[in-house]
Amino acid sequence: LHQEIWHIGVNMLSLWFLGPAVETMLGRARFLALYLIAGVGGSVACYLFAAPNLASLGASGAIFGLFGATGILVLRVRADVRPFVALLV
Numbered sequence: 001l002h003q004e005i006w007h008i009g010v011n012m013l014s015l016w017f018l019g020p021a022v023e024t025m026l027g028r029a030r031f032l033a034l035y036l037i038a039g040v041g042g043s044v045a046c047y048l049f050a051a052p053n054l055a056s057l058g059a060s061g062a063i064f065g066l067f068g069a070t071g072i073l074v075l076r077v078r079a080d081v082r083p084f085v086a087l088l089v
Helices: 005-026 028-049 060-076 082-088
Strands: none
Touching: 005 028, 005 060, 028 060
16 A cells, blocks of 8 residues: 555665665575565554554555665675665665
């Protein structure tokens, strides 16, 4: 469930950019575990720390988990971080 069309569009675009690279580095099972744990973790954090009547929508928690994993993996292999920073901006 997504609140706005741009919300699902940004989630899909982020998954398209980040997903293949992270899956290649982690493997399919670890990627799936990361995605699911980040998604559930994001929803739990929203439930615990957001306003009581605020709904948690979409896969944004999972996508932010992929951003975090990408940052860690890029630093781990000592790759050039400029493309990663450009993607965030």
